[in-house]
Amino acid sequence: MKTLLATVTATMMVLASAAQAALPDGAWELYRQKFVTSEGRVIDDANGGISHSESQGYGLLLACLAGDRSSFASIFAFTRTELLIRDDGLAAWRWDPKASPHVTDVNNASDGDLLIAEALACAGARWTMPAYTTAARQIARSLAKVALLKRGGETWLMPGAVGFSEKDRPDGPVVNPSYWVFEALPALAQLTGDQSWMQVQASGLKLLDTLAKAKMLAPDWVSIKDTPRPADGFPPQFGYNAIRIPLYLMRAGLADKARMEPFRKAWAGGTAVIDVKTGNPVEPLPDAGYRILFAAMACALDKTPIPAELKSFQPTAYYPSTLHLLSLSMLRERYPQCM
Amino acid sequence: MHVKYAVLAIAASSAAFYAFGRHGRDAELSLAPPAAIRQAVAAGLPFADNQQSGPELAQAQPPANPAAPSAVQPGQPAQRPPVVDESALRYFAAQGDTRRLEAELARLRALYPEWKPPTDLTAPAPTGDRELERLWKLFSEGKIGEVRAAIAQRSTSDPNWHAPADLVARLDAAEAAQRLVNASNARQWEQVIRIGTETPALLTCANVDALWRVAEAFVQTGKPERARDAYSYVLGNCNTPAERVGTMQKALATLPDALTDGLLAQERQTEFSSIRDEIARRRIGRAAEDPKLTASADDIRRVEALANAATTPDDAILLGFYALHHNDPVRAEALFQAALQRKGGAKAAEGAVLALGANRKYREAEALGSQWLDAGAANRKAYLDVATTLITQEPAPKLDRAVVERIAKTVATDRYAPGAAGLGWYAYNSGQTSPAETWFETALSWDRGYEPAAYGLALARQRLRDQAGLRAIVSDWGGRSERIAALLDPRRARAVPVQEQRRDDIAAPAAPVTRERDIVEPAPSRPVRSRAARQTVQTDIDTEPVRRRQAAAPAAGSCGNGQSGAAALQRGWCLLNLKRPAAAAAAFDAAMRSSSGQVAADAAMGKTYAKLQQGLTAEANVAAAQTNPAPAQRRELSALLLSERFYAQYDTKDYNGALVTLSERARLAPETTDLMMMRGWSYFHLGRYSDASRVFTALYKSNGSPQALAGLTAIGDVTRQNRY
Known part of the structure; x- marks a missing residue:
């Protein structure tokens, strides 16, 4: 009963906040002009100009947060026509403008699906468009069927329909902690009435807390076959995937101090990709879109003021720019005193 | 009244894949109300639950918008005035976009059969709405995302404005069309079917490609009847000739005959005549490939007419093989000869050789086949079959030296055991028992389980009075071959009819020993043969041990030392049997100088064989070159000689030398599978396991041969032993 109440409360918060959240003036417009084509494609310019379910999902979410119904419509038109073509109704994850056919990997990426579903729920509520809400519900139901793994009392979010399970890999199951878009999980539970999504949230938090207790920073890819450890064949790094984790925790209001501590400590010397085995930086991440991740944490936990240059937005590359806007909207909504 | 608008309904019963609904006044006659369709869809598609397949997934307007898209929400006509939205039509007319104009006209006619297109299409659209015109313009330019954005924009700024239902329906259809193509390219067949089902407006003659893709999805998901229905829809309703023929071709490529027959019946005039040709x-x-099947007289007549009308050989070849395998070799021969005259190439030659053989024209068959030996494996096989039959005849036919030589050479190149045995019978039936014995031994060395060769060998040894050799064969084969066992058991020999054993169509002559007396006195030009016959034709069944051939004095003198060509020839074979190939070669050399053409021919064959047996020195190559001056033949024989040298070296465990020989051979001819296998084993014996593994793996991948697998297993065993 208590859980249910918490769920409903959290969901209402998400939906309500989505409607009220705003981005700094003109920020979304700058983003849109640089990364969104007129046909509604969101371009990952640092990756050969491809698009993917994640970029489309972020584009949809930001359009909804910015209240740009028109861009939302075109981005969704592209997403639906080009990516939402799988038999199971989920999005094919990779779209290459240079390839024919454009979809070069029809596997899904669960975070992309989560983001698309969350953004559709946001749009459906914000503009009273039941068609969007229905589409969000369909994706959520299908994702629950395809990507949720119940194992040992936990409910895991598998990164994709194929390739990561126990039978696919010797160290399987393998998960990606940054695919837990925590803010989306209560929304999906509310949309579908499926409490598995709250179990997914619990398992994700438990995984992060277990890693924190073991003094290990979350790697991008984690084998959960036994005690969680970096998955084989991937660099054991807190890398471009995992750096989103503190942002997602803060956006979802789950930023407990103990849970956040490892991330803040790791970046005390500056934002960087970190080797989780040594704790040493591997590659600095100097972009404003990365630095604001640390600044937001510091302000949220210790009220350290955010440098003025990070409070305004200038687009750089797709990925840090996206994280920048998500951070700014989060700060304006949850920590207005930081802005 | 034409029913032109198809609603793709996957009814649970599926008796009617297409339910035909009509819009307008009498739409209450609609056979497929949408709710029923959706339920049927839900029942038929594993992933689609009810909520998933509803039209809401389309980007419909907010519910405040009363104008539901007409094309995607059929079956609610009572609430809708039968007003035809002509705005798109007018827009395309104004743009001069005739392709889209035609498509729109077709679509509206399908939707509203009683509707008459306006005559003043180029007059300005009555709306006068500039922004709406812009939307249509964007749409006609295919800028779907921008139209979506503009509609959302205007809905935001003017909550009372609603996009025209026609525009929304067409947007949905255009998106669905693209989505269907994308899903089909990504082989997401269930999604293809779902999209087609949700967007029946898509599945019209204006987009036959979409119908084809849906049909393919049905085939891929194991519902060929529904694919048939989709094709049938095209043939029943669509008029573009290329699309109709394309539809029939696709159906033929993917559907069983039972389903395509009905589609063929939808032919208009004779549009499918080329397709019917192809089917026949x-x-x-x-x-032709399966003698148990019979082609219909109609089919045969059709292809015969094609063959007669054409100047190309293909139909004649097809009919030739059919006739050949359906007991009409005479006709087959005529067809293949005609095909050859039409430059039918290797396939025609193969058929002609087989047909000639079936007509017992073995000499002609051999002569023709010998010209096509380089054309491919099938041609060599046909040649070897007829050549073996030719030389196995009784009495032995009189053949030119060149013929026997090329048969021997081809047999040796291919290590064709029945051919070697055939040469054995040829020698045996000609009274040349020693060479016969050698050929039978060779055949057995190539195929240890080849009973006719063992039987021939036993008969040859019996005739040579090699009792020990005969006993060895009988003890080895007696348990497996009744006729061999019978050779040392006179009671059985009389009681049991000697069975003629056949392999392919090669006859191993039945017990020629009992007919030895009947051998006609050879022609004067073949003194060797008459002499050999005289020597052996004494008693037919003589089980008394006269002498053991191997135990005989090994001196050359025991083979005689006569100086005539015939004596030298006989000595050559005798020496060969004593495993003295060098001395044998010298004797054959002497015999080759004989004035008798037949003696010289037999000697040449003997010499080639001697060199083969000798382990093939450089001298052997020269010898071969003398008898085969053409460079291609020389290369072939050299390769053959090197193969033999390789086997000799391998047998003496000289694996390094063997590999060198193989490399030498590889410069002359591609390595055969057998030799590659032996290469693998050579590496293996040298401990070069990774090289061996590479070879075996390649072989295993190319033909899945168990021998290659055995090699890999052996490597695995050895390397594991090494590790522990």
Whole structure:
């Protein structure tokens, strides 16, 4: 009963906040002009100009947060026509403008699906468009069927329909902690009435807390076959995937101090990709879109003021720019005193 | 009244894949109300639950918008005035976009059969709405995302404005069309079916490609009847000739005959005549490969007419093989000869050789086949079959030296055991028992389980009075071959009819020993043969041990030392049997100088064989070159000689030398599978396991041969032993 109440409360918060959240003036417009084509494609310019379910999902979410119904419509038109073509109704994850056919990997990426579903729920509520809400519900139901793994009392979010399970890999199951878009999980539970999504949230938090207790920073890819450890064949790094984790925790209001501590400590010397085995930086991440991740944490936990240059937005590359806007909207909504 | 608008309904019963609904006044007659369709869809598609397949997934307007898209929400006509939205039509007319104009006209006619297109299409659209015109313009330019954005924009700024239902329906259809193509390219067949089902407006003659893709999805998901229905829809309703023929071709490529027959019946005039030709060819082709199948007289008549009308050989070849495998070799021969005259190439030659053989024209068959030995494996096989039959005849036919030589050479190159045995019978039936014995031994060395060779060898040894050798064969084979066992058991020999054993169509002559007396006195030009016959034709069944051949004095003198060509020839074979190939070669050399053409011919064959047995020195190559001056033949024989040298070296465990020989040979001819296998084993014995593994793996991948697998297993065993 208590859980249910918490769920409903959290969901209402998400939906309500989505409607009220705003981005700094003109920020979304700058983003849109640089990364969104007129046909509604969101371009990952640092990756050969491809698009993917994640970029489309972020584009949809930001359009909804910015209240740009028109861009939302075109981005969704592209997403639906080009990516939402799988038999199971989920999005094919990779779209290459240079390839024919454009979809070069029809596997899904669960975070992309989560983001698309969350953004559709946001749009459906914000503009009273039941068609969007229905589409969000369909994706959520299908994702629950395809990507949720119940194992040992936990409910895991598998990164994709194929390739990561126990039978696919010797160290399987393998998960990606940054695919837990925590803010989306209560929304999906509310949309579908499926409490598995709250179990997914619990398992994700438990995984992060277990890693924190073991003094290990979350790697991008984690084998959960036994005690969680970096998955084989991937660099054991807190890398471009995992750096989103503190942002997602803060956006979802789950930023407990103990849970956040490892991330803040790791970046005390500056934002960087970190080797989780040594704790040493591997590659600095100097972009404003990365630095604001640390600044937001510091302000949220210790009220350290955010440098003025990070409070305004200038687009750089797709990925840090996206994280920048998500951070700014989060700060304006949850920590207005930081802005 | 034409029913032109198809609603793709996957009814649970599926008796009617297409339910035909009509819009307008009498739409209450609609056979497929949308709710029923959706339920049927839900029942038929594993992933689609009810909520998933509803039209809401389309980007419909907010519910405040009363104008539901007409094309995607059929079946609610009572609430809708039968007003035809002509705005798109007018827009395309104004743009001069005739392609889209035609498509729109077709679509509206399908939707509203009683509707008459306006005559003043180029007059400005009555709306006068500039922004709406812009939307249509964007749409006609295919800028779907921008139209979506503009509609959302205007809905935001003017909550009372609603996009025209026609525009929304067409947007949905255009998106669905693209989505269907994308899903089909990504082989997401269930999604293809779902999209087609949700967007029946898509599945019209204006987009036959979409119908084809849906049909393919049905085939891929194991619902060929529904694919048939989709094709049938095209043939029943669509008029573009290329699309109709394309539809029939796709159906033929993917559906069983039972389903395509009905589609063929939807032919208009004779549009499918070339397709019917192809079908007839296909059926005859199948029957040609499977003698149990019979082609219909209609099919045969059709392809015969094609063959007669054409100047190309293909139909004649097809009919030739059909006739050949359906007991009409005379006709087959005529067809293949005609095909050859039409430059039918290797396939025609193969058929002609087989047909000539079937007509017992073995000499002609051999002569023709010998010209096509380089054309491919099938041609060599046909040649070896007829050549073996030719030389196995009784009495032995009189053959030119060149013929026997090329048969021997081809047999040796291919290590064709029945051919070697055939040469054995040829020698045996000609009274040349020693060479016969050698050929039978060779055949057995190539195929240890080849009973006719063992039987021939036993008869040859019996005739040579090599009792020990005979006993060895009988003890080895007696348990497996009744006729061999009977050779040392006179009671059985009389009681049991000696069975003629056949392999392919090669006859191993039945017990020629009992007919030895009947051998006609050879022609004067063949003194060797008459002499050999005289020597052996004494008693037919003589089980008394006269002498053991191997135990005989090994001196050359024991083989005689006569100076005539015939004596030298006989000595050559005798020495060869004593495993003295060098001395044998010298004797054959002497015999080759004989004035008798037949003696010289037999000697040349003997010499080639001696060199083969000798382990093949450089001298052997020269010898071969003398008898085969053409460079290609020389290369072939050199390769053959090197193969033999390789086997000799391998047998003496000289693996390094063997590999060198193989490399030498590889410069002359591609390595055969057998030799590659032996290469692998050579590496293996040298401990070069990774090289061996590479070879075996390549072989295993190319033909899945168990021998290659055995090699890999052996490597695994050895390397594991090494590790522990």
